[in-house]
Amino acid sequence: MFNIIKTxxxxxxxxxxxxxxxxxxxxxxxxxxxxxxxxxxxSKNKNFTNNISVRVVDSGSCNACLHEMSALTNPYYDMERFxxxxxxxxxHADVLMVAGCVARNxxxxxxxxxxxxxxxxxxxAIGDCAMNGGVFKDSYATLGGIQDKLTVxxxxxxxxxxxxxxxxxxxxxxxxxxx
Amino acid sequence: MKNKLDFIxxxxxxxxxxxxxxxxxxxxxxxxxxxxxxxxxxxLYFFKDLKFYLLSAFAVDESKNDGNxxxxxxxxxxxxxxLFIIIETETSGTFPSLSEEIPALNWYExxxxxxxxxxxxxxxxxxxxxxxxxxxxxxxxxxxxxxxDYPFNFRPEFKKYGEYNxxxxxxxxxxxxxxxxxxxxxxxxxxxFRFSMSGEPILQLEIRHxxxxxxxxxxAEGKTIYEALSxxxxxxxxxxxxxxxxxxxxxxxxxxxKIPENVLYIRTIYAELERLLCNINxxxxxxxxxxxxxxxxxxxxxxxxxxxxxxxxxxxxxxKGILSLGGINTCGNIDNLRKNVLxxxxxDFSKRYLxxxxxxLNSSTIGERFEETGYINKETILxxxxxxxxxxxxxxxxxxxxEHPYLIYDKLHFNSxxxxxxxxxxxxxxxxYDIEESFSIITQCLxxxxxxxxxxxxxxxADNNVNNTGDNISKNKSKNDRCIIAKxxxxxxxxxxxxxxxxxxxxxYCESQRGNIIHFVKLDEKSRISRWKIRDPSFHNWxxxxxxxxxxxxxxxxxVNKSLNLSYAGNDL
Numbered sequence: 001m002f003n004i005i006k007t008x009x010x011x012x013x014x015x016x017x018x019x020x021x022x023x024x025x026x027x028x029x030x031x032x033x034x035x036x037x038x039x040x041x042x043s044k045n046k047n048f049t050n051n052i053s054v055r056v057v058d059s060g061s062c063n064a065c066l067h068e069m070s071a072l073t074n075p076y077y078d079m080e081r082f083x084x085x086x087x088x089x090x091x092h093a094d095v096l097m098v099a100g101c102v103a104r105n106x107x108x109x110x111x112x113x114x115x116x117x118x119x120x121x122x123x124x125a126i127g128d129c130a131m132n133g134g135v136f137k138d139s140y141a142t143l144g145g146i147q148d149k150l151t152v153x154x155x156x157x158x159x160x161x162x163x164x165x166x167x168x169x170x171x172x173x174x175x176x177x178x179x
Numbered sequence: 180m181k182n183k184l185d186f187i188x189x190x191x192x193x194x195x196x197x198x199x200x201x202x203x204x205x206x207x208x209x210x211x212x213x214x215x216x217x218x219x220x221x222x223l224y225f226f227k228d229l230k231f232y233l234l235s236a237f238a239v240d241e242s243k244n245d246g247n248x249x250x251x252x253x254x255x256x257x258x259x260x261x262l263f264i265i266i267e268t269e270t271s272g273t274f275p276s277l278s279e280e281i282p283a284l285n286w287y288e289x290x291x292x293x294x295x296x297x298x299x300x301x302x303x304x305x306x307x308x309x310x311x312x313x314x315x316x317x318x319x320x321x322x323x324x325x326x327x328d329y330p331f332n333f334r335p336e337f338k339k340y341g342e343y344n345x346x347x348x349x350x351x352x353x354x355x356x357x358x359x360x361x362x363x364x365x366x367x368x369x370x371x372f373r374f375s376m377s378g379e380p381i382l383q384l385e386i387r388h389x390x391x392x393x394x395x396x397x398x399a400e401g402k403t404i405y406e407a408l409s410x411x412x413x414x415x416x417x418x419x420x421x422x423x424x425x426x427x428x429x430x431x432x433x434x435x436x437k438i439p440e441n442v443l444y445i446r447t448i449y450a451e452l453e454r455l456l457c458n459i460n461x462x463x464x465x466x467x468x469x470x471x472x473x474x475x476x477x478x479x480x481x482x483x484x485x486x487x488x489x490x491x492x493x494x495x496x497x498x499k500g501i502l503s504l505g506g507i508n509t510c511g512n513i514d515n516l517r518k519n520v521l522x523x524x525x526x527d528f529s530k531r532y533l534x535x536x537x538x539x540l541n542s543s544t545i546g547e548r549f550e551e552t553g554y555i556n557k558e559t560i561l562x563x564x565x566x567x568x569x570x571x572x573x574x575x576x577x578x579x580x581x582e583h584p585y586l587i588y589d590k591l592h593f594n595s596x597x598x599x600x601x602x603x604x605x606x607x608x609x610x611x612y613d614i615e616e617s618f619s620i621i622t623q624c625l626x627x628x629x630x631x632x633x634x635x636x637x638x639x640x641a642d643n644n645v646n647n648t649g650d651n652i653s654k655n656k657s658k659n660d661r662c663i664i665a666k667x668x669x670x671x672x673x674x675x676x677x678x679x680x681x682x683x684x685x686x687x688y689c690e691s692q693r694g695n696i697i698h699f700v701k702l703d704e705k706s707r708i709s710r711w712k713i714r715d716p717s718f719h720n721w722x723x724x725x726x727x728x729x730x731x732x733x734x735x736x737x738x739v740n741k742s743l744n745l746s747y748a749g750n751d752l
Contacts, residue, residue: 003534004477056366060391063368063748064416064497067460070366071486074479088364103751105311105390106369107337109361135410138332140324141309141394160416162496 015078027161028169032122032153035173051083052174054124055093055117059110060142061100064160065127069097071163084170090116095174098150101129101136102143114150122153124169127160134159186262187211194224205432205685207583210265218268219275222253225264226281231255232564234263235697236287237712238295240327247271249297254686254697258576261583263686276302283564283719294396296323304346309389309751312341324397331397349375349383357733361390368747372736379732384725391751399711404430404504407708412499414713415749417460420453421691422698422713422749423502428585429687429700436505440587441629445513447586448521448624449498450689455617456485457692458610459532461744465607466539468737469548474538481531488524492517518625529618536611549604553727553739556601565723566716567694568613569743571597572605579690586689591623603742613692684710693717693745715749 030036058066072079073086087093090113102110114123125146128134133144146152156169186209187201197220200212213221225231234254241248251274253266268274276299278285288299289308299305307317316322316335323329349356354377361369371387395414399407411426412419424446431438463478486496493501493511501511513521539545559565560573570577578595580588596612598605684701694716703709720743727739 004531004538057362058366058368058391060393061368061748062413062416062419063746064419064499066366066368067417068496071479071483074483075476076480076483086366100391101393103391103393104314104334104337105392106361108313109369109390113362129413135413136393136395136398139394139398140329140332140334141392141397143334143337159413159499160497 027157027165028172029155030173052095053085053087053093054095054097055087055090056097057110057113059098059100059106060103065099068160068163072167077163077167079167093117095122095124097124097126098130098146099126101133102145104141104143107143123150124154125152126156128157131155194221197221207261208263208265208686210267212267215268215270219277221266222277223280225255231257233283235714236284238291238297239710242327258582273298273300275300278302282562294323294325309392312343313339316340345385353377370747374733380730381728381733384728386725389751391748395752396711399708402708415715415746417457418691419497419499420449421689421696424450424689425687425696425698427502429685429698432685433702442506443587444624444628445507448621451617451620454692458614462610464741468741469545478535522625525618525621548738549607551602552731552735553603553742554601555723555727559726563719563722565720568606568609569720569723572609573601574599579688579695591620593620603738606742713752715746717745717750720745721750
């Protein structure tokens with residue numbers, strides 16, 4: 001333990017720098033008009049500033065997306081420095097993050113979680129299969145993504161999307177610019 | 180029993196008589212065709228008398244115009260002989276259930292009932308498994324998706340059809356139930372757990388899975404090998420290399436493709452990198468669940484560094500998209516530059532890992548939580564045919580790399596450690612051994628990596644610019660460039676498929692971090708997938724958890740769960 005602390009004091013951990021002007025927007029799609037306008041006018045979001053609680057639901061992903069989402073809390077990405085945090089209960093959440101192709105068996109659980117999030121709320125779709133089911137869209141066991149079931153506000157593309165893209169998407173939509 | 184070729188001669192006389200036909204499908208796949216009435220006798224002979232363990236069981240729809248015909252295959256194996264026994268029988272609708280005698284068959288038989296409509300006669304728990312009674316119509320005759328006459332994209336109307344029934348209730352004064360899931364508090368995959376408690380100790384746990392059932396096996400039907408390969412990566416995201424390896428092993432056996440030696444080495448390196456990543460990840464979560472944040476975050480940093488290394492090597496943080504039929508895609512090649520970076524990084528990782536290990540072993544709070552928690556008895560392991568480190572922590576050897584060597588594992592020096600302590604701590608120690616073996620295997624592979632002239636072999640490789648700064652290598656590359664480092668550059672799968680019906684299917688297997696993965700792949704005459712049975716080790720090991728938590732307090736459940744760290748996605752398919 002002493003060794004580790006020594007190295008950390010010497011070197012520190014370099015948190016990934018992220019600058020809102022430099023974010024590559026290839027992998028981020030924002031559907032919500034209000035959020036889009038906010039981006040154009042460079043005004044702050046009235047509802048949430050620097051304090052976003054996120055509830056994650058896995059509706060049938062291959063678990064790579066989950067690995068990447070949980071990587072957001074590690075010291076490299078540390079999303080809490082921007083005021084984003086993962087919460088346990090939907091009642092505490094502002095944002096529903098959905099990964100996966102919406103398996104038939106998960107659909108009612110997903111809806112229940114969505115209904116329990118208080119207004120105003122946003123839906124963030126993570127990964128290539130979240131919108132329309134991706135490769136699983138024709139299967140008997142899936143319902144083909146969330147696009148015609150919930151109003152998706154932000155989509156982050158990738159299979160799986162990298163943590164820096166997820167963070168960038170959240171920052172673009174809800175955050176203040178990075179330090 | 181050591182000799183593969185005489186194996187059939189040394190069986191009991193009445194067993195030999197019951198076998199109607201036997202042949203070797205591949206070098207180590209002995210097929211025994213039997214009549215349905217002898218099924219119980221023969222399976223029990225292998226399971227009970229010869230101490231073979233079950234690896235997989237599945238049905239294949241071979242119906243023609245003249246009525247329903249299904250082939251059921253049971254795959255058995257043993258740790259001391261490199262041989263798969265495939266017991267093959269035919270049925271038109273029912274088969275005898277063996278779940279009472281071979282508990283590992285419980286889920287397999289229920290799966291066949293759901294997906295094929297075959298009735299296991301005398302099954303102790305015939306509830307639906309994957310097709311939930313709430314969401315799928317149970318009374319429709321043809322709601323059996325893996326039958327060939329089921330249209331591949333037919334979806335019944337979404338409404339509430341029925342109710343779920345728990346298996347057994349615990350009754351008594353002061354007994355209460357705690358229901359958890361399917362949506363959990365953390366960033367975890369969905370699964371439902373019902374704890375029956377009396378005070379603090381857990382009296383019974385019932386797990387309910389298959390929330391994420393996506394129907395991969397049905398989607399794959401009719402797809403080409405390349406399309407199926409991209410599906411194989413989505414079976415269980417953290418094990419994408421292992422699943423692709425298993426699938427490719429089967430496909431390459433059927434098509435009789437020879438793999439160049441340096442590709443075997445590179446595949447081994449990626450397989451071990453994945454094992455390392457998953458083990459470090461589990462290690463971090465065990466710290467986290469024991470409430471030791473400092474250690475956890477430090478280990479997460481190590482995990483992130485390994486993922487960054489993956490990204491540098493292959494362009495994907497999970498090494499997705501590197502494997503290809505007969506070779507490796509260019510994005511996954513390990514040239515001299517990457518070889519040196521890999522060596523340098525690994526020595527750094529191994530130093531940091533040793534520090535973390537020392538810290539964990541010196542911490543008394545960690546020891547208090549992990550020791551004597553989550554006992555899994557050897558008998559449970561043998562009955563449920565548990566695989567991988569879970570079996571090895573309870574005194575049962577289970578390592579495909581030793582039992583059925585694939586890639587180049589027969590040339591490498593490594594140990595597969597077996598402990599007898601049975602608890603969470605033993606499973607953590609096994610992980611430590613695995614991590615150290617992974618470091619040593621990758622180093623061995625890098626030292627012996629044959630310096631083959633790749634430019635000659637793969638035509639397009641020479642055109643590819645390697646960015647020396649390394650950071651942006653991945654972004655500049657298209658992962659779909661069909662550029663294989665193989666002698667036979669463009670493999671026309673359809674041409675190579677032998678017309679001999681014996682060769683239309685094969686088993687592909689590999690040892691993932693959680694245990695043995697086995698794929699059954701059957702191709703049709705156009706060399707498209709006709710049946711693909713995927714078996715992730717989680718499918719066997721999930722049932723262990725019901726036994727592991729009995730008598731523990733509920734606060735220890737996350738630790739027991741993480742000590743096995745099973746995949747929900749690979750289990751649910």
